[in-house]
Amino acid sequence: MTTQQSSHRAIREISVRQVFGLDTDLTVPAFCDATEHVPEIDAAYHFNHDVTLAILAGFVQNRRVLIQGLHGTGKSTHIEQVAARLNWPCVRVNLDGHISRLDLVGKDTIVLREGRQVTEFQEGILPWALQQPMALIFDEYDAGRPDVMFVIQRILERNGHFMLLDQNRSIAPHADFRLFATANTLGLGNLNGLYHGTQSLNHAQLDRWNIVAALNYLQPEDEVQITAARVPQMDNEQGRQTIRKMVDLANLTRKGFEAGDISVLMSPRTVITWAENRQIFGDTGLAFRLSFLNKCDDAEKELIAEYYQRCFEQELPEAFVGTLQA
Template sequence: MTHLVSVRDVFGIDTDLAVPALTEPDEHVPEVDPAYRFDRAVTLALLAGFARNRRVLVQGLHGTGKSTHIEQVAARLNWPCVRVNLDGQLSRMDLIGRDGVVVRDGQQVTEFQEGILPWALQRPVALVLDEYDAGRPDVMFVIQRVLEQDGKLTLLDQNRVIAPHPQFRLFATANTVGLGNLNGLYHGAQKLNHAQIDRWNIVASLDHLPPQAEAGIVAARVPDVDADLIESMVAVANLTRAGFRVGDLSTLMSPRTVITWAENVTIFGDVGLAFQLSFLNKCDDAERPIVAEYFQRCFDRELDEPPVRVA
Protein backbone atom coordinates (compact mmCIF):
# COMPACT_ATOMS: atom_id res chain seq x y z
CA MET A 1 0.00 0.00 0.00
CA THR A 2 1.14 3.54 -0.73
CA HIS A 3 0.21 7.02 0.45
CA LEU A 4 1.28 10.46 -0.74
CA VAL A 5 3.81 12.56 1.18
CA SER A 6 4.78 16.19 0.64
CA VAL A 7 8.23 16.71 -0.90
CA ARG A 8 8.45 20.06 0.90
CA ASP A 9 7.72 18.52 4.31
CA VAL A 10 9.86 15.39 3.92
CA PHE A 11 12.84 16.63 1.89
CA GLY A 12 12.81 20.36 2.55
CA ILE A 13 12.58 21.25 -1.16
CA ASP A 14 10.41 24.22 -2.13
CA THR A 15 7.87 22.50 -4.37
CA ASP A 16 4.23 21.48 -4.20
CA LEU A 17 4.99 17.97 -5.44
CA ALA A 18 3.70 14.94 -3.59
CA VAL A 19 5.20 11.48 -4.06
CA PRO A 20 4.08 8.00 -3.03
CA ALA A 21 5.55 6.32 0.03
CA LEU A 22 5.03 2.74 1.17
CA THR A 23 3.14 2.04 4.37
CA GLU A 24 4.31 -1.48 5.21
CA PRO A 25 7.59 -1.73 7.19
CA ASP A 26 10.38 -3.90 5.76
CA GLU A 27 13.81 -4.97 6.94
CA HIS A 28 15.37 -3.70 3.71
CA VAL A 29 14.29 -0.09 4.28
CA PRO A 30 17.46 1.96 5.01
CA GLU A 31 17.77 3.86 8.26
CA VAL A 32 17.05 7.59 8.11
CA ASP A 33 20.07 9.84 8.63
CA PRO A 34 18.57 13.03 10.12
CA ALA A 35 21.76 15.03 9.32
CA TYR A 36 21.70 14.19 5.61
CA ARG A 37 21.56 17.12 3.17
CA PHE A 38 19.75 16.55 -0.12
CA ASP A 39 20.89 17.90 -3.48
CA ARG A 40 17.79 19.48 -5.02
CA ALA A 41 18.25 18.40 -8.64
CA VAL A 42 19.34 14.85 -7.81
CA THR A 43 16.56 14.45 -5.25
CA LEU A 44 13.91 15.50 -7.75
CA ALA A 45 15.38 13.10 -10.31
CA LEU A 46 15.25 10.23 -7.82
CA LEU A 47 11.73 11.14 -6.73
CA ALA A 48 10.67 10.97 -10.38
CA GLY A 49 12.14 7.48 -10.42
CA PHE A 50 10.14 6.40 -7.41
CA ALA A 51 6.90 8.19 -8.34
CA ARG A 52 6.85 7.59 -12.12
CA ASN A 53 8.88 4.40 -12.40
CA ARG A 54 11.69 6.10 -14.31
CA ARG A 55 15.10 4.48 -14.60
CA VAL A 56 17.57 6.89 -12.97
CA LEU A 57 21.36 6.81 -13.34
CA VAL A 58 23.36 8.97 -10.90
CA GLN A 59 26.84 9.95 -12.11
CA GLY A 60 29.70 11.57 -10.19
CA LEU A 61 33.13 11.17 -8.64
CA HIS A 62 33.52 8.55 -5.95
CA GLY A 63 32.91 9.94 -2.50
CA THR A 64 30.07 12.22 -3.57
CA GLY A 65 27.50 9.96 -1.90
CA LYS A 66 25.60 8.72 -4.94
CA SER A 67 24.39 5.47 -3.39
CA THR A 68 23.75 7.11 -0.03
CA HIS A 69 21.58 9.72 -1.74
CA ILE A 70 19.38 7.00 -3.23
CA GLU A 71 19.23 5.18 0.12
CA GLN A 72 18.21 8.30 2.03
CA VAL A 73 15.42 9.08 -0.44
CA ALA A 74 14.24 5.48 -0.11
CA ALA A 75 14.45 5.67 3.68
CA ARG A 76 12.12 8.65 3.81
CA LEU A 77 9.68 6.93 1.45
CA ASN A 78 9.80 3.73 3.53
CA TRP A 79 10.89 1.95 0.33
CA PRO A 80 12.99 -1.23 0.59
CA CYS A 81 16.37 -0.70 -1.06
CA VAL A 82 18.96 -3.30 -2.09
CA ARG A 83 22.39 -2.48 -3.51
CA VAL A 84 24.36 -4.72 -5.87
CA ASN A 85 27.95 -3.93 -6.82
CA LEU A 86 28.64 -4.72 -10.49
CA ASP A 87 32.31 -5.45 -9.99
CA GLY A 88 34.23 -7.83 -12.22
CA GLN A 89 33.41 -10.77 -9.95
CA LEU A 90 29.63 -10.57 -10.37
CA SER A 91 28.58 -13.09 -13.00
CA ARG A 92 25.43 -13.60 -15.02
CA MET A 93 24.49 -16.57 -12.81
CA ASP A 94 24.87 -14.42 -9.68
CA LEU A 95 22.40 -11.97 -11.17
CA ILE A 96 19.90 -14.45 -12.67
CA GLY A 97 20.31 -17.54 -10.51
CA ARG A 98 21.62 -21.08 -10.80
CA ASP A 99 20.81 -24.68 -9.99
CA GLY A 100 21.82 -25.70 -6.50
CA VAL A 101 21.57 -28.82 -4.38
CA VAL A 102 19.04 -28.63 -1.53
CA VAL A 103 17.65 -31.22 0.90
CA ARG A 104 13.96 -32.06 0.53
CA ASP A 105 12.42 -34.72 2.79
CA GLY A 106 15.85 -36.12 3.52
CA GLN A 107 16.75 -36.31 -0.17
CA GLN A 108 19.25 -34.19 -2.04
CA VAL A 109 17.59 -32.61 -5.07
CA THR A 110 18.64 -30.05 -7.63
CA GLU A 111 16.59 -26.86 -7.48
CA PHE A 112 16.84 -23.48 -9.20
CA GLN A 113 17.89 -20.72 -6.80
CA GLU A 114 16.90 -17.23 -7.87
CA GLY A 115 19.52 -14.52 -8.19
CA ILE A 116 19.12 -10.97 -6.97
CA LEU A 117 17.46 -9.70 -10.17
CA PRO A 118 14.43 -12.04 -10.31
CA TRP A 119 14.12 -11.78 -6.52
CA ALA A 120 13.95 -7.97 -6.64
CA LEU A 121 11.71 -7.82 -9.72
CA GLN A 122 8.93 -9.63 -7.88
CA ARG A 123 8.97 -7.32 -4.86
CA PRO A 124 8.41 -3.65 -3.94
CA VAL A 125 12.15 -3.00 -3.93
CA ALA A 126 14.43 -0.26 -5.22
CA LEU A 127 17.37 -2.12 -6.78
CA VAL A 128 20.55 -0.03 -6.98
CA LEU A 129 23.28 -1.16 -9.39
CA ASP A 130 26.48 0.32 -8.00
CA GLU A 131 29.55 0.81 -10.23
CA TYR A 132 27.31 0.35 -13.26
CA ASP A 133 30.10 1.20 -15.70
CA ALA A 134 32.30 -1.59 -14.29
CA GLY A 135 29.90 -4.44 -15.12
CA ARG A 136 30.90 -7.37 -17.31
CA PRO A 137 29.36 -7.45 -20.83
CA ASP A 138 27.36 -10.63 -20.18
CA VAL A 139 25.87 -9.04 -17.05
CA MET A 140 25.05 -5.80 -18.83
CA PHE A 141 23.04 -7.53 -21.55
CA VAL A 142 20.92 -9.25 -18.89
CA ILE A 143 20.14 -5.87 -17.37
CA GLN A 144 19.41 -4.21 -20.70
CA ARG A 145 15.98 -5.78 -21.18
CA VAL A 146 14.93 -5.02 -17.61
CA LEU A 147 15.73 -1.36 -18.19
CA GLU A 148 12.54 -1.02 -20.20
CA GLN A 149 9.81 0.54 -18.08
CA ASP A 150 7.72 -2.63 -18.20
CA GLY A 151 10.77 -4.83 -18.79
CA LYS A 152 10.08 -8.49 -18.16
CA LEU A 153 12.81 -10.97 -17.34
CA THR A 154 12.85 -14.26 -19.23
CA LEU A 155 14.42 -17.20 -17.40
CA LEU A 156 15.22 -19.55 -20.27
CA ASP A 157 16.31 -22.39 -18.00
CA GLN A 158 12.97 -22.22 -16.19
CA ASN A 159 10.83 -21.46 -19.23
CA ARG A 160 9.38 -18.62 -17.18
CA VAL A 161 8.76 -14.92 -17.73
CA ILE A 162 8.82 -12.61 -14.69
CA ALA A 163 6.82 -9.39 -14.83
CA PRO A 164 8.03 -6.62 -12.53
CA HIS A 165 6.15 -5.78 -9.35
CA PRO A 166 4.26 -2.44 -9.61
CA GLN A 167 6.57 -0.97 -6.93
CA PHE A 168 9.83 -2.34 -8.34
CA ARG A 169 12.28 0.50 -9.11
CA LEU A 170 15.70 0.45 -10.76
CA PHE A 171 18.58 2.87 -10.13
CA ALA A 172 22.31 2.86 -10.84
CA THR A 173 25.44 4.79 -9.92
CA ALA A 174 28.46 5.33 -12.15
CA ASN A 175 31.67 7.33 -12.28
CA THR A 176 31.95 7.85 -16.04
CA VAL A 177 28.47 7.56 -17.66
CA GLY A 178 29.71 4.72 -19.84
CA LEU A 179 32.60 6.62 -21.43
CA GLY A 180 35.28 4.33 -20.03
CA ASN A 181 38.52 5.22 -18.28
CA LEU A 182 39.20 8.32 -20.39
CA ASN A 183 41.24 10.28 -17.85
CA GLY A 184 42.90 7.34 -16.09
CA LEU A 185 41.02 7.91 -12.82
CA TYR A 186 38.84 4.78 -12.86
CA HIS A 187 40.58 1.60 -13.90
CA GLY A 188 38.10 -1.14 -14.73
CA ALA A 189 35.42 1.23 -15.99
CA GLN A 190 33.97 -0.07 -19.25
CA LYS A 191 32.69 1.75 -22.30
CA LEU A 192 28.96 1.10 -22.58
CA ASN A 193 27.13 0.94 -25.87
CA HIS A 194 24.63 3.65 -26.68
CA ALA A 195 21.70 1.25 -26.35
CA GLN A 196 22.59 0.77 -22.69
CA ILE A 197 22.82 4.46 -21.84
CA ASP A 198 19.76 5.34 -23.95
CA ARG A 199 17.55 3.09 -21.81
CA TRP A 200 18.12 5.22 -18.72
CA ASN A 201 15.26 7.72 -18.63
CA ILE A 202 17.07 10.19 -16.36
CA VAL A 203 20.78 10.84 -15.82
CA ALA A 204 21.57 13.00 -12.78
CA SER A 205 24.99 14.38 -11.88
CA LEU A 206 26.07 14.62 -8.24
CA ASP A 207 29.05 16.65 -7.08
CA HIS A 208 30.43 17.14 -3.59
CA LEU A 209 28.39 19.33 -1.28
CA PRO A 210 29.13 23.04 -0.92
CA PRO A 211 31.65 23.59 1.91
CA GLN A 212 29.12 25.12 4.31
CA ALA A 213 26.66 22.26 3.84
CA GLU A 214 29.37 19.63 4.31
CA ALA A 215 30.68 21.41 7.41
CA GLY A 216 27.14 21.42 8.78
CA ILE A 217 26.85 17.65 8.36
CA VAL A 218 30.21 17.04 10.06
CA ALA A 219 29.24 19.37 12.91
CA ALA A 220 25.93 17.53 13.35
CA ARG A 221 27.71 14.18 13.48
CA VAL A 222 30.61 15.31 15.70
CA PRO A 223 29.32 18.26 17.76
CA ASP A 224 32.34 18.24 20.10
CA VAL A 225 34.67 19.59 17.40
CA ASP A 226 34.98 23.37 16.98
CA ALA A 227 33.14 24.78 13.94
CA ASP A 228 36.18 26.75 12.71
CA LEU A 229 38.27 23.60 12.87
CA ILE A 230 35.66 21.71 10.84
CA GLU A 231 35.70 24.44 8.18
CA SER A 232 39.46 24.01 7.80
CA MET A 233 39.06 20.23 7.60
CA VAL A 234 36.49 20.57 4.81
CA ALA A 235 38.86 22.96 3.02
CA VAL A 236 41.58 20.28 3.08
CA ALA A 237 39.09 17.76 1.72
CA ASN A 238 38.17 20.04 -1.17
CA LEU A 239 41.84 20.52 -2.04
CA THR A 240 42.27 16.73 -2.25
CA ARG A 241 39.26 16.56 -4.56
CA ALA A 242 40.67 19.27 -6.80
CA GLY A 243 44.02 17.44 -6.82
CA PHE A 244 42.28 14.21 -7.76
CA ARG A 245 40.47 15.85 -10.68
CA VAL A 246 43.70 17.14 -12.21
CA GLY A 247 45.62 13.92 -11.56
CA ASP A 248 47.89 15.12 -8.72
CA LEU A 249 46.39 12.58 -6.31
CA SER A 250 45.15 9.03 -6.78
CA THR A 251 42.67 9.27 -3.91
CA LEU A 252 40.46 11.90 -2.32
CA MET A 253 38.68 12.64 0.93
CA SER A 254 35.01 11.75 0.94
CA PRO A 255 32.57 13.34 3.40
CA ARG A 256 32.73 10.05 5.30
CA THR A 257 36.50 10.49 5.65
CA VAL A 258 36.05 14.03 6.99
CA ILE A 259 33.60 12.73 9.60
CA THR A 260 36.06 9.99 10.56
CA TRP A 261 38.80 12.62 10.84
CA ALA A 262 36.63 14.72 13.15
CA GLU A 263 35.80 11.67 15.28
CA ASN A 264 39.50 10.86 15.56
CA VAL A 265 40.21 14.43 16.65
CA THR A 266 38.01 13.79 19.69
CA ILE A 267 39.95 10.59 20.38
CA PHE A 268 43.54 11.82 19.92
CA GLY A 269 43.10 15.48 20.74
CA ASP A 270 45.34 16.57 17.87
CA VAL A 271 44.08 17.49 14.41
CA GLY A 272 47.42 16.67 12.74
CA LEU A 273 47.76 13.18 14.22
CA ALA A 274 44.09 12.47 13.50
CA PHE A 275 44.63 13.59 9.89
CA GLN A 276 47.58 11.24 9.47
CA LEU A 277 45.66 8.29 10.88
CA SER A 278 42.43 9.07 9.02
CA PHE A 279 43.72 9.91 5.54
CA LEU A 280 47.43 10.60 5.05
CA ASN A 281 48.51 7.02 5.75
CA LYS A 282 46.13 5.82 3.02
CA CYS A 283 47.93 7.90 0.38
CA ASP A 284 50.76 6.84 -1.89
CA ASP A 285 54.18 7.73 -0.46
CA ALA A 286 54.95 9.99 -3.43
CA GLU A 287 51.73 11.96 -2.89
CA ARG A 288 52.07 12.58 0.84
CA PRO A 289 54.08 15.82 0.47
CA ILE A 290 51.24 17.24 -1.67
CA VAL A 291 48.66 16.25 0.94
CA ALA A 292 50.83 17.67 3.73
CA GLU A 293 50.99 20.94 1.80
CA TYR A 294 47.19 21.01 1.61
CA PHE A 295 47.09 20.62 5.40
CA GLN A 296 49.65 23.39 5.91
CA ARG A 297 47.72 25.78 3.66
CA CYS A 298 44.46 25.27 5.55
CA PHE A 299 45.79 25.07 9.13
CA ASP A 300 48.86 27.32 8.84
CA ARG A 301 51.01 24.70 10.53
CA GLU A 302 53.25 21.87 9.39
CA LEU A 303 52.37 18.26 9.92
CA ASP A 304 54.67 16.59 12.41
CA GLU A 305 56.65 13.55 11.39
CA PRO A 306 54.13 10.72 10.96
CA PRO A 307 53.98 8.25 13.85
CA VAL A 308 54.64 4.55 13.48
CA ARG A 309 51.99 3.20 11.15
CA VAL A 310 49.38 1.06 12.83
CA ALA A 311 48.75 -2.22 11.01
Protein backbone atom coordinates in the same frame (compact mmCIF):
# COMPACT_ATOMS: atom_id res chain seq x y z
CA MET B 1 3.97 13.86 -8.99
CA THR B 2 1.49 11.00 -9.10
CA THR B 3 1.74 7.25 -9.24
CA GLN B 4 -0.39 4.16 -9.59
CA GLN B 5 -1.85 3.10 -6.25
CA SER B 6 -0.34 -0.06 -4.79
CA SER B 7 -2.84 -2.87 -4.25
CA HIS B 8 -0.85 -4.27 -1.33
CA ARG B 9 0.13 -1.40 0.97
CA ALA B 10 -1.56 1.80 2.17
CA ILE B 11 -0.26 5.02 0.62
CA ARG B 12 -0.23 8.60 1.87
CA GLU B 13 0.89 11.90 0.34
CA ILE B 14 3.94 13.64 1.80
CA SER B 15 5.34 17.14 1.24
CA VAL B 16 8.67 17.24 -0.57
CA ARG B 17 9.41 20.56 1.15
CA GLN B 18 8.81 19.20 4.66
CA VAL B 19 10.36 15.74 4.24
CA PHE B 20 13.33 16.48 1.95
CA GLY B 21 13.89 20.18 2.61
CA LEU B 22 13.56 21.21 -1.05
CA ASP B 23 12.09 24.52 -2.17
CA THR B 24 9.08 23.08 -3.98
CA ASP B 25 5.37 22.59 -3.35
CA LEU B 26 5.37 19.08 -4.79
CA THR B 27 3.78 16.22 -2.91
CA VAL B 28 4.62 12.57 -3.55
CA PRO B 29 3.06 9.28 -2.45
CA ALA B 30 4.78 7.22 0.24
CA PHE B 31 3.94 3.91 1.87
CA CYS B 32 2.44 4.30 5.33
CA ASP B 33 4.40 1.54 7.02
CA ALA B 34 8.02 0.39 6.87
CA THR B 35 8.84 -3.22 6.03
CA GLU B 36 11.91 -5.41 6.44
CA HIS B 37 14.09 -3.98 3.67
CA VAL B 38 13.28 -0.28 4.17
CA PRO B 39 16.54 1.59 5.02
CA GLU B 40 16.88 3.44 8.30
CA ILE B 41 16.40 7.21 8.16
CA ASP B 42 19.51 9.33 8.65
CA ALA B 43 18.12 12.55 10.10
CA ALA B 44 21.35 14.44 9.31
CA TYR B 45 21.35 13.61 5.61
CA HIS B 46 21.52 16.56 3.21
CA PHE B 47 19.52 16.20 -0.03
CA ASN B 48 20.76 17.62 -3.30
CA HIS B 49 17.87 19.40 -5.04
CA ASP B 50 18.22 18.13 -8.62
CA VAL B 51 19.33 14.61 -7.72
CA THR B 52 16.51 14.22 -5.20
CA LEU B 53 13.94 15.22 -7.81
CA ALA B 54 15.50 12.73 -10.24
CA ILE B 55 15.32 9.93 -7.66
CA LEU B 56 11.74 10.84 -6.74
CA ALA B 57 10.82 10.65 -10.43
CA GLY B 58 12.34 7.17 -10.44
CA PHE B 59 10.18 6.06 -7.54
CA VAL B 60 6.98 7.86 -8.42
CA GLN B 61 7.01 7.66 -12.22
CA ASN B 62 8.89 4.36 -12.55
CA ARG B 63 11.82 5.89 -14.39
CA ARG B 64 15.19 4.14 -14.64
CA VAL B 65 17.67 6.47 -12.88
CA LEU B 66 21.47 6.37 -13.16
CA ILE B 67 23.51 8.61 -10.84
CA GLN B 68 27.08 9.49 -11.77
CA GLY B 69 29.71 11.14 -9.60
CA LEU B 70 33.09 10.85 -7.93
CA HIS B 71 33.56 8.52 -5.00
CA GLY B 72 32.32 9.62 -1.60
CA THR B 73 29.59 11.93 -2.86
CA GLY B 74 26.89 9.65 -1.41
CA LYS B 75 25.24 8.42 -4.59
CA SER B 76 23.86 5.15 -3.25
CA THR B 77 23.11 6.65 0.15
CA HIS B 78 21.09 9.38 -1.57
CA ILE B 79 18.81 6.77 -3.13
CA GLU B 80 18.55 4.86 0.15
CA GLN B 81 17.61 7.96 2.12
CA VAL B 82 14.87 8.85 -0.36
CA ALA B 83 13.61 5.26 -0.11
CA ALA B 84 13.72 5.44 3.69
CA ARG B 85 11.41 8.45 3.72
CA LEU B 86 9.05 6.80 1.24
CA ASN B 87 9.06 3.55 3.28
CA TRP B 88 10.14 1.81 0.07
CA PRO B 89 12.10 -1.47 0.40
CA CYS B 90 15.57 -1.08 -1.05
CA VAL B 91 18.44 -3.48 -1.78
CA ARG B 92 21.94 -2.64 -3.03
CA VAL B 93 23.99 -5.00 -5.23
CA ASN B 94 27.64 -4.20 -5.85
CA LEU B 95 28.62 -5.21 -9.38
CA ASP B 96 32.12 -6.30 -8.49
CA GLY B 97 33.98 -8.98 -10.42
CA HIS B 98 32.46 -11.74 -8.30
CA ILE B 99 28.84 -11.05 -9.35
CA SER B 100 28.06 -13.38 -12.23
CA ARG B 101 25.13 -13.99 -14.56
CA LEU B 102 24.09 -16.96 -12.41
CA ASP B 103 23.98 -14.72 -9.34
CA LEU B 104 21.56 -12.40 -11.10
CA VAL B 105 19.41 -14.93 -12.93
CA GLY B 106 19.58 -18.06 -10.76
CA LYS B 107 20.89 -21.58 -11.02
CA ASP B 108 20.07 -25.20 -10.34
CA THR B 109 20.97 -26.32 -6.83
CA ILE B 110 20.77 -29.66 -5.05
CA VAL B 111 18.44 -29.72 -2.03
CA LEU B 112 17.07 -32.39 0.28
CA ARG B 113 13.39 -33.27 -0.11
CA GLU B 114 12.03 -36.03 2.14
CA GLY B 115 15.53 -37.37 2.62
CA ARG B 116 16.33 -37.42 -1.09
CA GLN B 117 18.59 -35.15 -3.09
CA VAL B 118 16.73 -33.34 -5.84
CA THR B 119 17.69 -30.57 -8.23
CA GLU B 120 15.72 -27.33 -7.96
CA PHE B 121 16.07 -23.95 -9.61
CA GLN B 122 17.03 -21.22 -7.14
CA GLU B 123 16.06 -17.74 -8.30
CA GLY B 124 18.76 -15.10 -8.45
CA ILE B 125 18.71 -11.48 -7.37
CA LEU B 126 16.75 -10.17 -10.35
CA PRO B 127 13.75 -12.57 -10.34
CA TRP B 128 13.50 -12.20 -6.56
CA ALA B 129 13.47 -8.39 -6.65
CA LEU B 130 11.28 -8.09 -9.74
CA GLN B 131 8.36 -9.88 -8.13
CA GLN B 132 7.91 -7.58 -5.13
CA PRO B 133 7.80 -3.89 -4.21
CA MET B 134 11.51 -3.25 -4.24
CA ALA B 135 14.03 -0.60 -5.29
CA LEU B 136 17.07 -2.42 -6.68
CA ILE B 137 20.32 -0.40 -6.78
CA PHE B 138 23.27 -1.56 -8.85
CA ASP B 139 26.36 -0.02 -7.27
CA GLU B 140 29.56 0.42 -9.31
CA TYR B 141 27.49 -0.07 -12.44
CA ASP B 142 30.47 0.71 -14.66
CA ALA B 143 32.46 -2.16 -13.12
CA GLY B 144 30.03 -4.89 -14.13
CA ARG B 145 31.13 -7.82 -16.28
CA PRO B 146 29.82 -7.84 -19.88
CA ASP B 147 27.68 -10.96 -19.39
CA VAL B 148 26.10 -9.36 -16.32
CA MET B 149 25.41 -6.08 -18.12
CA PHE B 150 23.48 -7.77 -20.91
CA VAL B 151 21.29 -9.53 -18.35
CA ILE B 152 20.49 -6.16 -16.77
CA GLN B 153 19.67 -4.72 -20.18
CA ARG B 154 16.63 -6.98 -20.35
CA ILE B 155 14.90 -5.14 -17.50
CA LEU B 156 15.84 -1.59 -18.45
CA GLU B 157 12.74 -1.28 -20.60
CA ARG B 158 9.88 0.10 -18.56
CA ASN B 159 7.60 -2.75 -17.47
CA GLY B 160 9.68 -5.08 -19.60
CA HIS B 161 9.26 -8.75 -18.81
CA PHE B 162 12.24 -10.80 -17.70
CA MET B 163 12.60 -14.15 -19.40
CA LEU B 164 14.01 -17.05 -17.41
CA LEU B 165 15.23 -19.14 -20.33
CA ASP B 166 16.17 -22.12 -18.17
CA GLN B 167 12.62 -22.23 -16.82
CA ASN B 168 10.73 -21.16 -19.95
CA ARG B 169 9.05 -18.58 -17.72
CA SER B 170 8.41 -14.91 -18.25
CA ILE B 171 8.35 -12.70 -15.15
CA ALA B 172 6.34 -9.49 -15.18
CA PRO B 173 7.77 -6.85 -12.84
CA HIS B 174 5.76 -5.91 -9.76
CA ALA B 175 3.99 -2.56 -10.08
CA ASP B 176 6.24 -1.15 -7.35
CA PHE B 177 9.57 -2.51 -8.61
CA ARG B 178 12.11 0.25 -9.30
CA LEU B 179 15.62 0.20 -10.76
CA PHE B 180 18.54 2.52 -9.98
CA ALA B 181 22.29 2.45 -10.56
CA THR B 182 25.37 4.43 -9.54
CA ALA B 183 28.60 4.88 -11.47
CA ASN B 184 31.87 6.77 -11.13
CA THR B 185 32.75 7.16 -14.80
CA LEU B 186 29.44 6.95 -16.69
CA GLY B 187 30.79 4.36 -19.08
CA LEU B 188 33.97 6.13 -20.13
CA GLY B 189 36.29 3.62 -18.46
CA ASN B 190 39.36 4.28 -16.33
CA LEU B 191 40.61 7.35 -18.19
CA ASN B 192 42.33 9.09 -15.27
CA GLY B 193 43.59 5.99 -13.47
CA LEU B 194 41.37 6.68 -10.46
CA TYR B 195 38.87 3.85 -10.91
CA HIS B 196 40.65 0.64 -11.83
CA GLY B 197 38.32 -2.13 -12.91
CA THR B 198 35.70 0.09 -14.54
CA GLN B 199 34.53 -0.71 -18.06
CA SER B 200 33.46 1.23 -21.11
CA LEU B 201 29.69 0.78 -21.20
CA ASN B 202 27.57 -0.13 -24.19
CA HIS B 203 25.94 3.12 -25.33
CA ALA B 204 22.83 1.27 -26.46
CA GLN B 205 22.43 0.25 -22.83
CA LEU B 206 23.19 3.72 -21.47
CA ASP B 207 20.50 5.04 -23.77
CA ARG B 208 17.92 2.91 -21.96
CA TRP B 209 18.34 4.82 -18.70
CA ASN B 210 15.54 7.38 -18.61
CA ILE B 211 17.29 9.82 -16.27
CA VAL B 212 21.01 10.39 -15.72
CA ALA B 213 21.83 12.66 -12.76
CA ALA B 214 25.22 13.99 -11.65
CA LEU B 215 26.00 14.25 -7.94
CA ASN B 216 28.93 16.52 -7.24
CA TYR B 217 30.55 17.50 -3.97
CA LEU B 218 28.58 19.63 -1.54
CA GLN B 219 28.83 23.33 -0.91
CA PRO B 220 31.42 23.91 1.86
CA GLU B 221 28.92 25.01 4.51
CA ASP B 222 26.67 22.05 3.78
CA GLU B 223 29.66 19.73 4.15
CA VAL B 224 30.49 21.39 7.48
CA GLN B 225 26.94 20.85 8.73
CA ILE B 226 26.90 17.19 7.73
CA THR B 227 30.29 16.51 9.30
CA ALA B 228 29.24 18.23 12.53
CA ALA B 229 26.05 16.16 12.59
CA ARG B 230 28.09 12.95 12.14
CA VAL B 231 30.54 13.91 14.89
CA PRO B 232 28.33 15.62 17.50
CA GLN B 233 31.32 16.19 19.83
CA MET B 234 32.48 18.81 17.32
CA ASP B 235 29.06 20.40 16.88
CA ASN B 236 30.03 23.60 18.69
CA GLU B 237 31.66 26.88 17.70
CA GLN B 238 35.24 25.68 18.12
CA GLY B 239 34.57 22.31 16.54
CA ARG B 240 32.89 23.83 13.53
CA GLN B 241 35.86 26.15 13.00
CA THR B 242 38.10 23.08 12.84
CA ILE B 243 35.69 21.30 10.48
CA ARG B 244 35.68 24.35 8.17
CA LYS B 245 39.45 24.09 7.93
CA MET B 246 39.13 20.37 7.18
CA VAL B 247 36.63 21.09 4.40
CA ASP B 248 38.85 23.86 3.02
CA LEU B 249 41.74 21.39 2.84
CA ALA B 250 39.49 18.80 1.18
CA ASN B 251 38.52 21.35 -1.47
CA LEU B 252 42.20 22.13 -2.10
CA THR B 253 42.83 18.42 -2.77
CA ARG B 254 39.87 18.35 -5.15
CA LYS B 255 41.19 21.36 -7.07
CA GLY B 256 44.68 19.84 -7.05
CA PHE B 257 43.28 16.62 -8.45
CA GLU B 258 41.41 18.46 -11.22
CA ALA B 259 44.61 20.32 -12.12
CA GLY B 260 46.60 17.08 -12.18
CA ASP B 261 48.85 18.12 -9.27
CA ILE B 262 47.87 15.16 -7.07
CA SER B 263 46.37 11.76 -7.84
CA VAL B 264 44.15 11.34 -4.76
CA LEU B 265 41.40 13.58 -3.42
CA MET B 266 39.49 13.85 -0.16
CA SER B 267 35.84 12.88 -0.41
CA PRO B 268 33.19 14.01 2.10
CA ARG B 269 33.41 10.49 3.52
CA THR B 270 37.12 11.05 4.20
CA VAL B 271 36.42 14.36 5.93
CA ILE B 272 33.95 12.65 8.25
CA THR B 273 36.46 9.86 8.91
CA TRP B 274 39.12 12.48 9.69
CA ALA B 275 36.81 14.20 12.17
CA GLU B 276 35.95 10.87 13.81
CA ASN B 277 39.61 9.89 14.08
CA ARG B 278 40.42 13.29 15.57
CA GLN B 279 38.06 12.46 18.42
CA ILE B 280 39.76 9.10 18.89
CA PHE B 281 43.38 10.35 18.87
CA GLY B 282 42.88 13.91 20.11
CA ASP B 283 45.28 15.22 17.47
CA THR B 284 44.20 16.83 14.19
CA GLY B 285 47.53 16.21 12.43
CA LEU B 286 47.80 12.57 13.44
CA ALA B 287 44.19 11.95 12.46
CA PHE B 288 44.88 13.59 9.08
CA ARG B 289 47.85 11.30 8.52
CA LEU B 290 45.89 8.16 9.39
CA SER B 291 42.76 9.20 7.48
CA PHE B 292 44.25 10.56 4.25
CA LEU B 293 47.97 11.32 4.03
CA ASN B 294 49.07 7.68 4.20
CA LYS B 295 46.98 6.98 1.09
CA CYS B 296 48.97 9.49 -0.96
CA ASP B 297 52.03 9.03 -3.12
CA ASP B 298 55.28 10.04 -1.42
CA ALA B 299 56.05 12.50 -4.20
CA GLU B 300 52.77 14.35 -3.50
CA LYS B 301 52.98 14.55 0.29
CA GLU B 302 54.96 17.79 0.27
CA LEU B 303 52.23 19.59 -1.65
CA ILE B 304 49.53 18.09 0.57
CA ALA B 305 51.50 19.20 3.64
CA GLU B 306 51.45 22.70 2.11
CA TYR B 307 47.64 22.45 1.82
CA TYR B 308 47.53 21.56 5.52
CA GLN B 309 49.73 24.53 6.46
CA ARG B 310 47.57 26.95 4.45
CA CYS B 311 44.36 25.78 6.10
CA PHE B 312 45.52 25.25 9.68
CA GLU B 313 48.31 27.87 9.74
CA GLN B 314 50.73 25.38 11.21
CA GLU B 315 53.24 22.96 9.80
CA LEU B 316 52.37 19.30 9.57
CA PRO B 317 55.02 17.43 11.62
CA GLU B 318 57.74 16.20 9.26
CA ALA B 319 57.50 12.74 10.76
CA PHE B 320 53.96 12.55 9.38
CA VAL B 321 55.02 13.56 5.90
CA GLY B 322 58.10 11.35 5.54
CA THR B 323 61.15 12.28 3.52
CA LEU B 324 60.28 15.36 1.50
CA GLN B 325 61.90 16.26 -1.73
CA ALA B 326 63.88 19.48 -1.70
